Amino acid sequence: MAIILDENTRVLIQGITGREGQARSRFMLEYGTKVVAGVTPGRGGTEVWHIPVYNTVKEAIENRGPIDLTVTFVPGPLVKDAVFEALNAGIEKVVMPVERVPVYDALEIIAYARRKGATIIGPGSLGLISPEKAVAGWIGGTEELAKEVFRAGPVGVLSRSGGQTTTVCWAITREGLGVSTAIHVGSEPVVGITFAEALPLFEKDNETQAVVLFGEIGGTAEEDSTELIKSGKFTKPLVAYIAGASAQSGIRYSHASAIIEGGKGDAQSKIKALSGVGVQVVSSPKDLAPTVKRILKR
């Protein structure tokens, strides 16, 4: 098992004919993702790596059958229409590897998805991967690197940093373990799935025995996840690290969401909140994988 994505998930790629869309759809195909169709308005009837391209999501479904998940390679200012089209066509999972989405567009996407009961990953997410099954987005970059870095196994991975999602998985692989599903939740000010919403999915997944979380300064995602633990909706072992201890208040550190405001969202308060509910917070990212290994051996 895995969460959200596996080898049977039928995947659509919106914006498949663009530079990113073409490059990443090839990577997804090579890794084994079941990509069944692509969409680019005005490019219907063409193919990308033998994937048929349609003008609309509706046409894609009519011709290729049901679609479970769409990946949107559409520029930020335009992506809202693409996601609404997908949600209106009944697609229940949307991966958004796109940055600079205007924040009210993101809020509308998230609000609409809530009404439809759909899951949004991103915006600003590299995507997610269920190792040895499928990848959606461009996490891992190339087939060669992805196959080397990601192994299937019992650890769920969540991160607000794309690079660190991959890095944590690599370290887990080095420990002789593997990953059920790894999700880069995204680095925009507001994102669809957050730690607090992903943890219950890992709770239900039989394969996942523990979760590793790579957090960072800013926002409340780490604090929010403690509520799930307190209320018993997540009971598996959780190992966490929080980046950005040296950050100055009021200055953004790379990610749009990585900013300490009015003394809130700093590393120390996050570490305290997580430790307070029994999360194993490590003091160096190096300790994430060995710690989860030790816990699983018990």
Add this chain to the structure above:
Amino acid sequence: MVRLYEYQGKEILKKEGIPVPSGGVASSPEEVKMLAEKLGKPVVIKSQILATGRFKAGGIKFANSPQEARSLANELLDSEIKGFKVEKVRVEEQIDIVKEFYCSVIIVSSYKIKAPVLMFCTEGGVDVEEVATSHPEKVMSMSIDVLEGIKKENVQGALSKIDLDSQLVEPISDVLFRLYNVARKYDALTVEINPLVLTRDGKILAVDCRFIIDDSSTTRHPELEFEVPRDTSKPLTELDKIAWKIEENDYRGVAYFMQLASIDEIKKGGYVGFHGMGGGGAMLGADALTRHGMKIANYADSSGNPPASKVYRLAKVILSLPGIEAYVACSPNIASQEMWHTARGLVKAFREDLKDKLGFPVVVLWAGNKEHEATQILTEWCKDLPIKLEVYGRDYIYELDFIARRVRSLIDEYRKIRGEG
């Protein structure tokens, strides 16, 4: 996170039907005098800087006559307050305040909300979250459904439940209703009026205004004429402005730069130019250098697979920080982006700017996609430079303390070469 000046925010509020004190903006003492004459009453002169706590810092002055206004403006204009140079002041009528309130629309990212939240408090100038806990009867808070928009009767209903004079419910609901629509229209992450006041003659006025626009929405608002549409929580340096130009016209990947120390401070020594390559890892690199007692002159990050030309321009900006004692390009990430683009960008910048820098420390850590090719490109094309170049790959991702110690000792050697050891 683009902050607007108070005067810009107030101009927007006024345009959208939220009353503000009469007044205008000026950039010379003479203009200030003219505005004061036009107002024909005692005025307040408010320095326009992107910082809070202006009153305590002496940035807000009161004048009884146009002449006094001119001489006070003369003191304020061109002075430096909280690190910001005062280039403009807002001149407005003095207000006879009976009561102060707080109101805001803030986008909340927390998982249960993920929506704009409209807040009102019957006290102004307070920490509203604290009051919400200690005196819930004083605070109204509602999250707005962005698809439905705001309904005035809902605001009225919510306001009538808190400890607010019933006569004020209607005029304040009108302000709050408009405030949400302002936030929506201008794509604001935050619009905060603190204080909103009731005057002796019964008017409701926005006396101050904090307005923050979402970075990703700035292109939708050319009318706001941003100089640099990104975080401006500190005074922007010339280099910050130059660095923004790299980003402005090139949407391939991200090149982020923020100067953290002044040029004078950097020249005192002990500073490194910092170049991260991927958000989370970049932060880890900065943390490690800080932990080992080094100071970071700037924070930079190239991510999302930018082309070599963009990385080159970013590196040039970092290298132009005078007095940095090392260049640290640090990405303890198994990167999905192709690192060879970065390598090519660095080679060109190093060849141009470090060709005479004997012993200048350059420490690079990268891993992931095209890591080996990147290392080969960088070492091969820099081998005739006099710099001290050390390049590390994936085995060192978790050896940041070692990397920081290497930087430290290369800096010591570099100082010896320059006769400063």
